[in-house]
Amino acid sequence: MDKILKSLLSMQMLMFAASIIIAVGSSYILVDRVLVPRAMSRYGITESTAAVREANGGREERGEKTGTPKKPKKGSGTKSGPVSYNLPSIVVNINKTEGRRFLKTGITLEVDDAAVLKELETAGPKVTNLLIETLSAYGIDDLTEPSGKERIREELKDRFNLLLETGDVLAVYFTEFVIQ
Template sequence: MADKTKEAPVPEAIPETVPLLKRKSTLIIILSVVLIFLILISTITVVVLTHRPEPKEKKETDQIYTIIPMRDFLVNLVDYGGRRYLKVSLSLELENIAVKTEIETKDTILRNYIINILSSKTFDDIKSVEGKDNLRKAIILKCNFLLKSGKVLNVYFNDFIIQ
C-alpha cells in the first residue's frame, strides 16, 4: 500500500521549443493568408477603379437637333364677339437638317395649317398650361403629317399673347 500512496514519477517536461515552433508556424500561416487577402483586395480595387467602359454608340439624346424660328402668327380666337386675338411666335425643333429644307419649301402650307389650328381655339382652350401643351401637340401632329423627310420633335413658344 505504501507503493500505491506514493506518487507516480512525473515524466520529464516537454521541451518548450515545440509549442513555440507551433505558435510561430501558425502565426506565419495566418499572416500569409491575411497578406494574400489584402493583395487580392488591392488588385480587385485597382482593376475596378481603373476600368473604363467601352465607348457606346451615340444615342439619340446626344444628337444636336435643329431649331428653326417661324414668323409670327396673329389670329382671331373663336370667341363670342370676336374681340380676342392671339399672337404667337414659335420655333420648331427638327429631327434632322433635311427637314429644315423641306419646311422652307413648304412654308406657306405649314403656316396655313398652323393658322387653322390657332384660329380654331377659344380663350378657354389655350389659357392654361395644359391647353398650351395640347396646342403644341396639335401643331406637331399637323406638321408631321405634311413632312416626308423627317419629323418635328417639339414646338417652342417664344411669345404667346392673348388679348
C-alpha cells in the same frame, strides 16, 4: 374745446395717412397692371421673351435658324441631330370671341434633322395655313390654361409631322404668346 380740437387733428392725420396709402397703392397698380404690360406689348416683349433675355445675359437671339446642329452621337449614321427652326410670328382671331380677341404667337420647332429645314422653308404657305387653322380653332379657355397650351403644342406637332415627308418634328415651343 381742447378735446374736440385734438380729436379733429387726429382725424385729419388719419385721413392724410389713408390718402397717402391709397395713392401709393393706386400708383403700384397703375404701373404693374397697365403701364408695364403696354410697354411690353409695344416693344414685343412677352414674359417668355423677358425670361430668355435674362437667361442669355440680356441678349435675344433672332433669325430663321437658331442654334447649330448638335454633334451626332456615335453610331447615329448620317443624321446631323436635332435643329431648331423659328417660324414667323402669327396673329389669329380667337374662336368664339366674334373677332374681338386675338392671339399673337411665335413658335420654334425642334426637328430631328437639318434636312427638314429645307422642307419647312419650301412649304411656307402650307406651314402658315396649318398654324392659322389650328390656332384659330381654340377658344380663350384653351389658350389661357397650361393644359390647353400643352394640347395645342401636341396637335401642332402631330399636324406638322403629317405635313413633313423627310423627317419629324420632335417638339413645339412657344417663344411668344400674347392674348389681346
